[in-house]
Amino acid sequence: MRHVYWIGGGSGAGKSTIARRLAARHGWRLYATDDVMGDHARRTTPDEAPLLHEFMAMDMDERWVDRSPQTMLETFHWFRGEGFGLIVEDLLRMPPxxxxxxxxxxxxxxxxxxxxxxxxxxxxxxxxxxxxQAAVTGRAAPDGGFTGRTSDPERANHNIAARDHLFTERLREETARLRLPTVTVDLRMSEDELTERVSGIFGL
Known part of the structure; x- marks a missing residue:
């Protein structure tokens, strides 16, 4: 997989924006894992992805309102790596x-x-x-998005923000332990600067 470059990270960090920029600049193919989540969910069985299928069986309040952010973190299927093998399968089918x-x-x-x-x-x-928070606010749907379909959108949004913060901190710890490169993205960093930081890490 020498032809593959990976941009992971927390929610709202600018992954999609930077990936699109690099793909356009260098003529690369873009593979957005968010775009294939539905397809990957359909390609799994309950035995292969038990957390995913438990999540699919929940109603909106059970997913986003009734559980603590810590429980949401520990049981969210994509955060546990379910379906990651399907990403690899998709990539291996692409011409190298x-x-x-x-x-x-x-x-x-x-x-x-x-x-x-x-x-x-x-x-x-x-x-x-x-x-x-700024990124999420900037792309909020007029109808409130999926949390608008819960009985308590404010609590649902709070739970998701807290869960995503916990996930980002877990990524920070795991990348440090594995000595993998990271970029902390804050409000002072422009898209141009972030693009150049990632380009530098990729040696472009």
Missing amino acids: DTCVVVEGFRLLPRLVQPLLPGPGHAVWLLPTPEFR
Whole structure:
């Protein structure tokens, strides 16, 4: 997988934006893991992805309102690596003569590391809580999005923000332990600067 570059990280960190920029600049193929979540869910069985299928059976309040952020973190299927093998399957079906930039929160450091041909092929973007809040607010749906379909959207949004903060801190610890590169993304960093930081890590 020498032709694959990975951009993981927390929610709202700018992964999609930077991946699109790099793909356009270098003529790379873009693979957004968010775009294939529905397909991957349909391709799994309860035995292969038990947490995913438990989640699919829940109603909106059970998913986002009734559980603590810590429980949400520990039981969220994509955070546990369920379906990651399907990402790899998809990538292996792509022709290796064109580089691919893969982006998404599903790219867990411990799962990506064994696939790296060497340094300079992966980075994790770690947003500060303030940056994530600004990003989420900027792309909020007029109808309130999926949390608007819960009985308590405010609590649901609070739970998701707290869960995502815990996930970012877990990524920070795991990348440090595995000695993988990260970029902390805060409100002072422009898209241009973040693009150049990632380009530098990739050796472009």
